Amino acid sequence: MAKQAIEKHRISIRLACMCMGISETCFRYESKLSAENKQVADWLLRLTQANKRWGFGLCYLYLRNVKGFTWNHKRVYRIYRDLELNLRIKPRQRILRDKPDELSVPTAPNQVWSIDFMSDGLSDGRKLRTFNVLDDYNREGLAIDVDLSLPSARVIRSLERVIEWRGKPAAIRCDNGPEFISGQLVNWATKNRITLLFIQPGKPTQNAYIERFNRTARHEWLDLHQFESVEHAQYLATEWLWTYNNERPNSAIGGIPPKWLMKAA
Incomplete structure (x- = not known):
């Protein structure tokens, strides 16, 4: 004026x-x-276009911790809002429940792994299953195995493949699914001196590390793609898992990618 x-x-x-x-x-x-x-602004636009489910927190941690920029979070957030990139989150009604016991935090790799299944579908309507393996120490995704069916023998094969390059875990945490409580997996774990930690039925919070990983995989991978075949889904799973381990900041371990924590250990 x-x-x-x-x-x-x-x-x-x-x-x-x-x-x-x-x-x-x-x-x-x-x-x-x-x-x-x-x-x-250019970095924020590129990040949100390449990772459509990343909010401000992940974008800022990526710029600060992965790329090394020293921009203040208030300044980055102001530009983030000016670009109207903020995700709208519908608030959910919370149900008051008894507070579960806190999960123990491993102090070294391969102390405890968590395993679980997820379900999705192919474009032709067939059901798709994924078998996920996570190291609780640094929240690193060790494997995502994708197929139409994943019986106990396939679970054991996937675990042995990870053990070949990662080493053997002291314990594996899982739910009470039929593939996990089968005699085949129990005998394999006993033979390899691996403790199976079964959570209580109906208590997924006791397996919180892998459940949080599953939510991220659903949000940033499964929900964003339509799979034409098992091979297509496996390729995208491997591609996303590399990004998750090497580039995506994880707020549970200080805002750095899981692989970075292994290098610092």
Whole structure:
């Protein structure tokens, strides 16, 4: 308004500032960070387009911890809001329940793994299942095995494949699914001196690490793709798992990717 008054009425800057109630310093101020703001906006747009389910927290942690930018979170959030990138989350009614015992936090890799199944479907209507393996120490996804059916023999084969390059876990936490309580898996675990930690029926919170991983996989991988075949689903699973382990910040371990925690250990 002060600039318009100067141009229209040909008055001095001092008089225009007095009329509008602003200081001359404010009138003459020019932002020095406009170029960096464009860089922040460009990064935010690229991240949200490549990772459609990432919110502000993951975007900021990725820029700060993975890429090494020193931008303040308030500044990044202001630009994030200006670009209207904030996700709308429908609030859910919470049911009061008894607080479960806290899960023990492993202090080293291969102390406890968590395993679980997820279900989805192919474009032709056939049911698809995934077998997920997670190291509770650094929340690293060790495997996502995809197929139409995953019996106990296939579960054992997947675990042995991971053990070949990762090493043997001291214990494996799982629910009471038929594939897990079968004699075949129990005998295999006993033979390899691996303790099976079964959660109580109907208590998925006792297997919270893998349940949280499943939610992320559902949100950022399964819900975003239509699978033409098992091979197509397996390829996308492997691609997403690499991103999850090497680039996606994980707030549970300090906002860094799971692989980074292994390097620091």
